Structures are given as structure tokens and as C-alpha cells.
Amino acid sequence: MELAGQAALLATWEAGLAAGRSGRALLLHTVARPGAGTAELLAVPLGERDTELFGLRVELFGEQLNVRAGCPGCAEEMEFAFDARQLVGSALSGSVRELGDPGESGGVGELGDAGKSAGVGKSGGAAESSQAGPLWVELDGWRVGFRLPTPGDVAAAEQAPAGRGRAVLLERCVLTAEHGGEPVAARQLPEPVQRRMAEAAAAADPCADVRLNLSCPECGRQALAELDIASYLWEELDDWARATLLDVHLLATAYGWGEAEILALSPLRRRYYLELCADA
Template sequence: MPGAVDVLATWEAGTTAGAAERTLLLHALARPRAGVADLKATAVGQRDAELFALRGALFGDRMEVVVGCPDCGEKLEFELGVRALLGDRAHQIPDGPGSSERDGSSELDGSSDPHAPQVLHVDEGSWSVDFHSPTAADLEAVSGIGDADAARKALLARIVIRAERSGRKIDASRIPAPVQQAIASAAAVADPAADVRLAMQCPECSQKISAELDISEYLWRELDVWARAILSDIHLLASCYGWSEDQILALSPQRRRYYVERCVDG
């Protein structure tokens, strides 16, 4: 589990960063021995599973989620358990941040790298396509493309390894919509943590709601609240006792809270 110093350093670096860079910073906190290239080459679902593990190590398994109904505006508040949410994928989550090696091999041509994207295959009509699960680098490369159709085609160009129609090789840009949908469905089944969606019904208007749970955004909001609170504690304790930031962060949360309460109560 990362220490408070490392977590604060990640928060500080992320305060001026964009969403993609924040996600990379959080992933580096979850897998500190990995280089940037390795993190970006990780399958998106594997990355998000590791971010869920980081969240569990820092703040516990239970997640409080608030979803607004798009029709009536009613706020739906409920709790989720990380491992229950991921279901069968939960056994693939590391025991905690920093776990970068595991036993077993991946499904990528027998590779021993558990973080590598899977090579997948779909047959749809006369089409036969081999492709790999999208990686963090793939999503980052297309994130700046404003047009959804253009972004989808750019992503296809990155992940398709081979596309054939009736035995003839075809460029990925010519893959039709039904085959694109088959590719997306196969990727979702193979890498379910890459797109965690919550299905619910509004108790007020009965509207069915499907909401994406973006673990990177969720974790960053929690980390921001935690960092600002602990910096306030540091300011208070430094003012009362003259301790340095390092000395204060070296205290256990329980002892730090005790001293804060003494300062507040006088």
C-alpha cells in the first residue's frame, strides 16, 4: 500500500493535469515498479481493475455512488462493493497497490505478461477480424478526436491486427458497422472492467438509467478530498507543535487524529 507521502505527491502532480495524465498518475501509484511505457501498454480493463484495487487499499471496499436521473433530476444514492461490482473479474485484482507480478500467463499468445492486451477474434458474415483489447495508449491517442465516428475509426486502426473479407485482406477503415459492433461486443466480454456500467431504475419516475462508473474520476475526487483534509491537519499540527510535514505524515492516522482533536479542543 502506498504511503501518505507518495499519495500526496500524486495528488500534487495531478492538480494541474488533465484527465488522461491523472489516470496515468493514479495507475503509477497502483503499480509503482512499472515504467510509463508499460503502464500505457496495459489493457484498459486491467488498468481499471488495478485502480479499483488501489481505491480499496486507500479507502476500503465500499463505494458511495450518486447518480442523477436524466429525466426528473432525482438523485439516487447507494453503496457498491468493489469486488462484488467486478464479479468474476475480482479474482484478477491485485491484493493491493504495488503488486506487479502474478502467477500464470496471459491469453496473448501464451505471454507471461499478465497486463498485456488479449488477442481476440470475431467472425461476422464474410468478415474475419483479429484485434487486441484497447490499451491505455490507444485511448489516449484518440481522446483528442472530437468526432465520435472519426475517433472510432482511429481506434479500430490501432487495435485491428488483421481484417479479411471472404479471404481477402481489407483495411481496417473499411470494416462495416455490424462488424465494428461485433468487435466492440467481443472486447467488452473479454475485458469487462474496461466499461463498468450501473443499471438502475429511478424510484420517482421509473426511468431506466445506465451510468458509467469511471474509477479514475471517482478515485481522483476522493483523493482530492483526502489530500486537502490531511494538509489542513498538517497545518494545524505544525502550528501547534512545530512538527515538520514529514514528522506529521509519519504518524499513524489514529495518532494524527488524536493530536488534531487535542489542538482543536485546546
């Protein structure tokens, strides 16, 4: 990683320390899509953003993701690894591919219930959809046109009063709604219609809700675990930033170099100097 890249990442990390979940995701997306303005980043579908964050993760830390999860059956901690590109490909195709031996944790990318992206559950049924225009669902005399949720929608829902987040998502994403030919407000949509909307959103934007298909090696319990790439990537960036600043501190103390000089060192040379400090 070049000096400018390291300095920019440290600046991103510093800004994110005081930010919430949505703010950190926005900062990471700014790195993944340089030159884009805040309005543009807040207006893309969640799956598009997360796909770009997976790409950023590959660029910064490699393709292999190491994940830990607790078994819901026996509480045993499971640890497994999978390929980020494979995960995105599996999610986009709507398939689930097992990784590793059957007795080990494995599995990538299945479409979840869209609870994170749409604020509603999953249901059967079909819907008319188009990436170029609104999504449409029809059920029992209800007809609803809506757009895919965006990071801006999620941020607004997180800032809403307790218990209002789901309603805020609906109000922002529903473009038109009617029952029996008469217009209705988004808040009047019944639960079955909202579930059908969630399925349509998940089908149109599968990377917005990526799940891991897990099998506990101890008890064999099958479970689905959500992978929030923004939170995952932030944790990795936090670990990297703290380790990098520790390196800067140790080398600055030993040699009197400035931060820019230390960051300009290759990882190999930096590690060698740190080993010399330890041996001194």
C-alpha cells in the same frame, strides 16, 4: 497508512493536478502496480488496469464505494453504496446483482456496450476470442483480427483531432482486416462489423466497461450508469489530499512541526491534536 505511503500519494496527487484524464489514470496505476514502467502500464488491457485500480481503492479507502447519480427520468439524485470486490466479481461473471431493497438504488456491475473501451456500440452475435492472441470476428464476408484496447490507445484517441478518436482506436487495435479475402484498412470497416468487435472486446475484457444497474426510488425508472474507477478514485484522492494538507497546515501553525512529522502521526493522534487546536 505509513508516512512513506502518504508522502507518495501526495506526490501522485500533485503530479496529477496538471494531468488530463488519461494521465491521472496512469499515475494511479503506477501506485497500484509499483515498479512497472510506463510502457508496460500503457500496454495492458483496460479491464486489467481497472481491476487493479479497484484493488488500490480497497487498499486505500476500503471496500465500500459511495456513488451518486441523477435519475434520467425525474432528475432525482440517487445515492447508494456497494462493495468494490463484489462489483469486480459480478463484472467478470457477466452478471448483475441487486444491492439493498428493491425500492432503493441498487445494483452492480453489468457489461456495458463497450463504448468507452472500443469506441463502438453493442450488438448481438458471437466471436472467436483468445486472451493469448488476437480476437476475431466474421460477418458478411468481413474477417477482422484485433487486440483489446489499452490505456495507451485511449490516450492516443483523446489526443486525436475532434471526431477522429474512434478512428484512431480502430487503426491502433485492428491487426488484420479483409473483405472477401482482400485486405482492407481499418477505416473501411462498416458499422455492423465494428459493433460485433465491441461485443467481442467486452466479452474478453468485461471490467473495461463496468455499468451500475440503477432503480430510482422516486419514479422507479431503470437505468445503467457507467462507473469509471480511474475518475472515481482520483476524486477520492483529491479529497483526501486536500484534507490532509489542511491538517498539516493547522498543526504546523499551532505546533511548528514539519510536514513529515505531522504525516508520521497516526490518524488518531493527529485528530486528537487537531481537536486540541480547535479547543484552544
